[in-house]
Amino acid sequence: MPGLFLQPNAAATISAMALDPVVKKHALDVILKGYTVIPAAFSAARCAETIARFREFERANAAIFAANRDARGHYPRIVNLHTVMPDLTHLFTDNRTTLAVQDVLFGAPVCLYTSLFYETGSQQPLHRDTPVFSTRPEYLYFGTTVYLEPAGAENGCLEVMEFGHLMKELDREAMAKARYGSLDALPDMDDAIWNEYQDRVAANGKGRGLSVRALHVDAGDTVIWHPQLPHGGSPIRDKSRTRFSLVMHVTPEGVPVYHQKAFFNPSEPLPEVAPWPYVTVRDRRVADFRHGVGFGHTAAYRLDEFRAAETAAA
Numbered sequence: 222m223p224g225l226f227l228q229p230n231a232a233a234t235i236s237a238m239a240l241d242p243v244v245k246k247h248a249l250d251v252i253l254k255g256y257t258v259i260p261a262a263f264s265a266a267r268c269a270e271t272i273a274r275f276r277e278f279e280r281a282n283a284a285i286f287a288a289n290r291d292a293r294g295h296y297p298r299i300v301n302l303h304t305v306m307p308d309l310t311h312l313f314t315d316n317r318t319t320l321a322v323q324d325v326l327f328g329a330p331v332c333l334y335t336s337l338f339y340e341t342g343s344q345q346p347l348h349r350d351t352p353v354f355s356t357r358p359e360y361l362y363f364g365t366t367v368y369l370e371p372a373g374a375e376n377g378c379l380e381v382m383e384f385g386h387l388m389k390e391l392d393r394e395a396m397a398k399a400r401y402g403s404l405d406a407l408p409d410m411d412d413a414i415w416n417e418y419q420d421r422v423a424a425n426g427k428g429r430g431l432s433v434r435a436l437h438v439d440a441g442d443t444v445i446w447h448p449q450l451p452h453g454g455s456p457i458r459d460k461s462r463t464r465f466s467l468v469m470h471v472t473p474e475g476v477p478v479y480h481q482k483a484f485f486n487p488s489e490p491l492p493e494v495a496p497w498p499y500v501t502v503r504d505r506r507v508a509d510f511r512h513g514v515g516f517g518h519t520a521a522y523r524l525d526e527f528r529a530a531e532t533a534a535a
């Protein structure tokens with residue numbers, strides 16, 4: 222069964238493995254601190270090229286993109302843009318150290334599940350991803366960001382509650398029963414229980430004196446975070462600035478991902494096999510989602526509504 226990093230002796234097991242020392246160091250960071258920063262996973266030139274490819278794609282699909290800009294001309298996070306922009310999928314397939322680290326941690330080859338393309342920082346409050354990436358078996362997930370531009374205090378960066386992944390899980394059934402009366406009444410998604418869970422996790426971390434670190438990174442750096450690590454986006458001081466980055470949600474192949482209904486009812490028996498197919502991109506497996514591409518919370522555009530930019534079709 223995949224999930225080496227979840228075993229109680231994971232750090233000792235990985236320490237004893239014959240691994241590239243760089244891969245070993247990052248794998249141990251994820252287990253012990255809850256995250257790791259892999260510097261220069263891509264060159265600055267490759268990052269600039271990927272942003273240029275995005276701009277070409279944007280021009281080829283001007284009507285769709287124009288309809289989704291905010292007052293400053295920026296986009297909300299774009300869901301699954303990689304399914305129409307191969308250059309973004311290649312930030313997964315070509316990220317060799319990150320893949321090697323995640324393969325070791327899962328004990329199985331890592332696959333791309335879904336993605337969020339950010340033009341600016343998210344400014345999200347501290348949260349664990351697990352209520353919306355609830356796998357069976359549980360916690361077989363990593364969040365991963367590739368930065369295409371430097372991220373810092375001015376344009377907003379990732380904040381992590383170091384060691385917060387080690388805090389005990391809350392009594393999720395009790396929370397759900399208190400709110401909805403019974404586990405059968407749990408909705409698939411509901412902001413109220415999301416907020417209660419995240420507020421309680423953040424308060425527990427503060428109560429234990431855990432510090433929140435701002436991760437200032439360069440273009441090309443990659444961050445991996447543990448499924449239970451509280452993290453968020455720092456406030457953006459200069460709202461005119463961009464901070465292009467791709468967040469990828471990854472699992473071992475075939476692992477199904479459910480949402481809050483599963484997360485807050487962890488004993489409910491659910492299928493442990495993902496219903497979606499995978500495709501091979503370069504030598505890696507990628508979930509073959511064709512639901513479309515969404516801007517923020519707006520309904521998805523169908524994949525056939527997008528035109529490939531001439532140079533982006535490689």
Ligand SMILES: O=C(O)CCC(=O)C(=O)O
Pocket residue numbers: 337342343344345350364366377378379452453454455468
């Ligand atoms: O990069 C950021 O601003 C935060 C991203 C994040 O928290 C997420 O996608 O879950």
